[in-house]
Amino acid sequence: MDDDDRMLRWEHRTELPLALASLLFLASYAVHVLGQGLSDFWHALCLAVTGATWALFIADYLVRWRISGQRLSFVHRHLLDTMVVLLPLLRPLRVVKTYDAVQRRRGQPRLPLPLRVMAYASLSSLLLGFSGALAVLQQERGAPDATIKTFGDSVWWAAATLSTVGYGDVAPVTPLGRTIAVFMMACGLALLGAVTGSFSSWLLQVFARPEETEGPRSGDRSGGP
Amino acid sequence: MDDDDRMLRWEHRTELPLALASLLFLASYAVHVLGQGLSDFWHALCLAVTGATWALFIADYLVRWRISGQRLSFVHRHLLDTMVVLLPLLRPLRVVKTYDAVQRRRGQPRLPLPLRVMAYASLSSLLLGFSGALAVLQQERGAPDATIKTFGDSVWWAAATLSTVGYGDVAPVTPLGRTIAVFMMACGLALLGAVTGSFSSWLLQVFARPEETEGPRSGDRSGGP
Amino acid sequence: MDDDDRMLRWEHRTELPLALASLLFLASYAVHVLGQGLSDFWHALCLAVTGATWALFIADYLVRWRISGQRLSFVHRHLLDTMVVLLPLLRPLRVVKTYDAVQRRRGQPRLPLPLRVMAYASLSSLLLGFSGALAVLQQERGAPDATIKTFGDSVWWAAATLSTVGYGDVAPVTPLGRTIAVFMMACGLALLGAVTGSFSSWLLQVFARPEETEGPRSGDRSGGP
Amino acid sequence: MDDDDRMLRWEHRTELPLALASLLFLASYAVHVLGQGLSDFWHALCLAVTGATWALFIADYLVRWRISGQRLSFVHRHLLDTMVVLLPLLRPLRVVKTYDAVQRRRGQPRLPLPLRVMAYASLSSLLLGFSGALAVLQQERGAPDATIKTFGDSVWWAAATLSTVGYGDVAPVTPLGRTIAVFMMACGLALLGAVTGSFSSWLLQVFARPEETEGPRSGDRSGGP
Numbered sequence: 001m002d003d004d005d006r007m008l009r010w011e012h013r014t015e016l017p018l019a020l021a022s023l024l025f026l027a028s029y030a031v032h033v034l035g036q037g038l039s040d041f042w043h044a045l046c047l048a049v050t051g052a053t054w055a056l057f058i059a060d061y062l063v064r065w066r067i068s069g070q071r072l073s074f075v076h077r078h079l080l081d082t083m084v085v086l087l088p089l090l091r092p093l094r095v096v097k098t099y100d101a102v103q104r105r106r107g108q109p110r111l112p113l114p115l116r117v118m119a120y121a122s123l124s125s126l127l128l129g130f131s132g133a134l135a136v137l138q139q140e141r142g143a144p145d146a147t148i149k150t151f152g153d154s155v156w157w158a159a160a161t162l163s164t165v166g167y168g169d170v171a172p173v174t175p176l177g178r179t180i181a182v183f184m185m186a187c188g189l190a191l192l193g194a195v196t197g198s199f200s201s202w203l204l205q206v207f208a209r210p211e212e213t214e215g216p217r218s219g220d221r222s223g224g225p
Numbered sequence: 226m227d228d229d230d231r232m233l234r235w236e237h238r239t240e241l242p243l244a245l246a247s248l249l250f251l252a253s254y255a256v257h258v259l260g261q262g263l264s265d266f267w268h269a270l271c272l273a274v275t276g277a278t279w280a281l282f283i284a285d286y287l288v289r290w291r292i293s294g295q296r297l298s299f300v301h302r303h304l305l306d307t308m309v310v311l312l313p314l315l316r317p318l319r320v321v322k323t324y325d326a327v328q329r330r331r332g333q334p335r336l337p338l339p340l341r342v343m344a345y346a347s348l349s350s351l352l353l354g355f356s357g358a359l360a361v362l363q364q365e366r367g368a369p370d371a372t373i374k375t376f377g378d379s380v381w382w383a384a385a386t387l388s389t390v391g392y393g394d395v396a397p398v399t400p401l402g403r404t405i406a407v408f409m410m411a412c413g414l415a416l417l418g419a420v421t422g423s424f425s426s427w428l429l430q431v432f433a434r435p436e437e438t439e440g441p442r443s444g445d446r447s448g449g450p
Numbered sequence: 451m452d453d454d455d456r457m458l459r460w461e462h463r464t465e466l467p468l469a470l471a472s473l474l475f476l477a478s479y480a481v482h483v484l485g486q487g488l489s490d491f492w493h494a495l496c497l498a499v500t501g502a503t504w505a506l507f508i509a510d511y512l513v514r515w516r517i518s519g520q521r522l523s524f525v526h527r528h529l530l531d532t533m534v535v536l537l538p539l540l541r542p543l544r545v546v547k548t549y550d551a552v553q554r555r556r557g558q559p560r561l562p563l564p565l566r567v568m569a570y571a572s573l574s575s576l577l578l579g580f581s582g583a584l585a586v587l588q589q590e591r592g593a594p595d596a597t598i599k600t601f602g603d604s605v606w607w608a609a610a611t612l613s614t615v616g617y618g619d620v621a622p623v624t625p626l627g628r629t630i631a632v633f634m635m636a637c638g639l640a641l642l643g644a645v646t647g648s649f650s651s652w653l654l655q656v657f658a659r660p661e662e663t664e665g666p667r668s669g670d671r672s673g674g675p
Numbered sequence: 676m677d678d679d680d681r682m683l684r685w686e687h688r689t690e691l692p693l694a695l696a697s698l699l700f701l702a703s704y705a706v707h708v709l710g711q712g713l714s715d716f717w718h719a720l721c722l723a724v725t726g727a728t729w730a731l732f733i734a735d736y737l738v739r740w741r742i743s744g745q746r747l748s749f750v751h752r753h754l755l756d757t758m759v760v761l762l763p764l765l766r767p768l769r770v771v772k773t774y775d776a777v778q779r780r781r782g783q784p785r786l787p788l789p790l791r792v793m794a795y796a797s798l799s800s801l802l803l804g805f806s807g808a809l810a811v812l813q814q815e816r817g818a819p820d821a822t823i824k825t826f827g828d829s830v831w832w833a834a835a836t837l838s839t840v841g842y843g844d845v846a847p848v849t850p851l852g853r854t855i856a857v858f859m860m861a862c863g864l865a866l867l868g869a870v871t872g873s874f875s876s877w878l879l880q881v882f883a884r885p886e887e888t889e890g891p892r893s894g895d896r897s898g899g900p
Contacts (some may be wrong), residue, residue, distance in 0.1 A: 122411075156403050161840055163410035165386055167393030168618055168842030178831050185838035189867065192414065193874035196646070199418030347636075381628050388635035390611055392618030393843055417639065421871070424643030572861075606853050613860035615836055617843030642864065649868035
């Protein structure tokens with residue numbers, strides 16, 4: 001219980017700074033990739049900010065590991081956090097969790113479960129698509145026979161991949177670009193599963209009790225004097 | 226209760242006119258996009274009708290917001306209506322709701338839940354595909370290296386996109402055309418989720434009680450003297 | 451009850467002949483499309499057989515409609531049958547139902563529900579893919595810039611479409627070929643939903659009770675003296 | 676009961692050797708396909724090892740069939756094993772089962788159901804993709820107008836196929852290569868169903884009881900003095 005209390009206090013204190021750091025990480029990486037016309041000073045600054053925020057995430061991870069008192073089980077019990085340390089571009093995903101926690105504290109009514117899942121999946125798709133488009137663009141831009149040359153191409157490709165549509169008019173050609181693409185396909189599948197599953201259960205909830213959600217109208221009519 | 230009554234009365238009165246207006250909106254937009262050989266007068270008329278019906282949707286939305294007595298929560302509680310105001314091409318989707326309400330009033334037996342969901346998803350796909358094909362065609366037609374040149378190409382592309390097949394033999398190349406395409410991909414995913422989920426639950430319902438739906442035949446046989 | 455009895459007797463008598471007729475229909479259509487080197491006599495024969503079996507399906511449909519004593523509700527209560535009359539290439543799908551009925555009569559243990567659904571979906575995919583490949587090949591073969599030229603191309607395209615993979619290396623270019631393709635996409639989505647849903651529920655059934663299906667081994671160990 | 680005991684003893688003894696043999700099979704096949712610069716001696720050795728391990732799987736299958744005392748029902752009750760005998764590249768999939776059994780014996784807590792399904796589906800995808808990429812590469816490498824020329828192309832194609840993205844920038848052109856591809860599409864669909872279904876049920880489990888998994892924080896707050 002003591003560990004839990006310390007963990008809660010730690011998370012409570014670091015929540016907001018880390019959320020800001022994650023947005024800073026994404027912004028500095030985006031400026032580094034997209035700002036080709038900028039001077040070397042700005043690129044060095046962006047890389048420094050990117051590195052510093054990454055170090056921050058690792059430090060937070062280690063502190064929470066120590067507080068938890070767990071051993072290796074911490075790694076797979078906090079799988080999202082572990083992936084964040086390896087791929088800090090995913091860090092902004094925790095913002096959703098933060099927002100959820102803030103809403104709960106204020107005692108505001110939360111969205112129904114499937115809508116929350118869909119919101120989470122949508123936000124994840126947006127972040128993943130944006131991060132993936134940046135990373136692939138950085139790899140592909142210099143390749144001689146690349147079809148992904150601008151950020152617009154890259155975003156278009158990311159959308160076609162995450163939705164598993166896959167036109168193939170633009171596609172990565174470098175080994176590293178393709179590796180990132182395979183990772184995005186796997187995430188696209190998982191997101192598809194999340195959207196499909198939550199949509200399915202939402203539909204069942206909404207339609208399964210027609211008396212409560214839709215019925216009052218017809219109920220009043222048939223039951224009225 | 227008073228608000229609810231007024232809302233019901235308002236919806237009851239505006240239901241049919243707005244359904245007709247939504248079809249008028251779609252028709253005038255279609256004529257504007259597809260009728261390239263028409264004179265300027267007809268194009269101006271179509272745009273006028275399109276604008277007028279759009280204004281009608283906004284007016285209806287504002288009136289219902291005021292009647293509801295809700296504040297900002299109205300926006301996300303009536304998410305479909307909010308999206309309709311921004312993207313009136315989606316307005317005809319409410320026709321499904323209207324049809325459902327009319328059926329219920331007449332006391333006719335409604336289709337089983339998953340079949341209704343599938344009907345809804347199919348009709349949504351048709352409307353979304355038709356509207357999207359029109360909108361993309363309008364953007365792509367003039368681009369120099371466009372592959373979508375006729376309405377046939379556009380519909381073919383829309384079908385391949387909504388089903389997430391994505392051949393890529395025709396695909397939008399302009400930024401605005403691609404933006405519309407990304408929106409359609411997102412909707413395609415949601416529709417896929419709806420179809421998958423409803424099909425899944427329908428199968429479970431049908432097969433889970435073989436005695437009632439399939440059994441009488443074998444039941445009579447085994448129970449016969 | 452009288453109507454039901456007559457319906458059962460009718461179905462019992464026509465089951466086997468109609469199943470054979472549906473295979474005959476498919477075979478004669480396939481020979482007509484694939485046997486380009488055959489003489490005109492054979493093509494005329496094939497078309498005659500195709501037409502005769504189609505007429506048979508329509509006759510059976512009308513007889514069962516009359517026996518049922520239902521009015522228009524018969525059309526959507528027997529949706530698969532109605533579609534068969536319009537698209538007799540789907541007729542062989544009823545073979546699955548026939549097989550199921552035969553198995554039940556013999557009192558043989560039926561497969562668990564989700565496996566049956568998956569078998570049904572797989573067989574449907576095979577039949578739909580085969581029929582669709584034939585129909586598209588017939589439309590595309592003569593087009594000047596067609597990419598689908600042989601039956602192999604056509605089957606390859608059908609597989610890529612039904613699985614929603616959609617490479618796009620071969621794709622229909624004629625309006626009628628594309629119309630058939632859109633119909634196959636819609637069916638591909640429905641099959642995907644069936645496979646996904648049944649797989650999902652099968653997994654839940656299998657894994658949800660680990661004591662019964664997997665447990666005996668560990669159960670003996672922990673419970674042994 | 677005697678048969679079951681003997682079966683358990685047999686499976687207990689052969690579990691580890693067969694798991695090693697399956698990895699040996701995959702390794703020797705991979706060396707044969709990828710090691711084009713190796714001398715004939717090594718290729719002959721690889722083929723010999725591949726053949727020997729395949730024979731081992733068939734022998735194990737026959738022994739277990741005989742022990743089971745079942746007749747033809749053994750074939751479809753042990754469907755995965757039957758497929759392994761025909762397509763030994765799938766054999767390593769049983770490694771997951773072995774790992775699961777070992778974990779259970781040690782009395783270690785197993786992963787929650789949907790996570791186990793997702794782990795199983797992920798591992799299956801990896802093995803299937805690797806095996807399929809090898810098999811397709813072997814068929815395509817020599818074709819004159821092939822787009823799959825290196826192992827990198829082949830893996831890239833396999834990933835795009837299993838995720839049903841299907842860019843189409845590289846695709847098999849030989850009949851045998853396309854046959855393998857169709858088989859992989861079918862498996863991709865099944866895996867998609869497994870991932871979607873397990874993700875869906877996992878989400879429902881996690882979110883359905885917010886008091887247990889997420890609630891302590893807010894529960895303490897509202898219940899505190």
